[in-house]
Amino acid sequence: MAAKPKKAAERYKEVRNARAFHDYFVGDRYECGLVLTGTEVKSIRIGKAQIGDAFVRIEKGQANLFNAHIDEYAFGTYSNHNPTRSRRLLLHRREINKLTGILQAGGCTIIPIRMYFKEALVKVEIAVCKGKKLYDKREALKEKDAKREAQRISIRL
DSSP: OOOOOOOGGGGOOEEEOTTHHHHEEEEEEEEEEEOOOHHHHHHHHTTOEEOTTOEEEEETTEEEEESOEEOOOTTOOTTOOOTTOOEEEEOOHHHHHHHHHHHHHSSOEEEEEEEEEETTEEEEEEEEEEEOOHHHHHHHHHHHHHHHHHHHHHHHO
C-alpha cells in the first residue's frame, strides 16, 4: 500500500483573528459559508488571508464580510480579485433575522473569529461580541498571568 501524499497546504488549516478574545467578550458563534472566487480560495489555501480588521454587516437581508484581506493569487491573471472586497456570507434566514435583532438592540458587533476549510469548502466562524473596556483587558491579562504562574509551579513539583 502506498503512503498518503503529503499536502503542502497542511500547515495553513485556518486563519484566526488573534485579537478578538483580547478586545471583545465573545458570545454566540455561528458557522457560515463564504462566497468566493477561485483565486481567493487558492490564496486562502496557501495562507494569504487576514481577518484581524474584518467585521460583519447585515444589509438588505444579507450578511456581508467587510475588510477581510485575501491577497491576490500570485499566478492569477486578469481574473484576479480585489483583496479587500466585501464577501457575502451564507447563513439561514432565521440566523440572519436573529443577528439583525441583536445588532438593532445595540452594544454588540459581529466579527469573524476564524476562517477554515471544511473538506473543500471555506467556512467562517462568526461571533456576536461586545467590546471590552481597558480595565476588563487588564483583568484578563492578570488572570492569564496567574494561570501561567500556577502552571509553572505545578510543573516544578
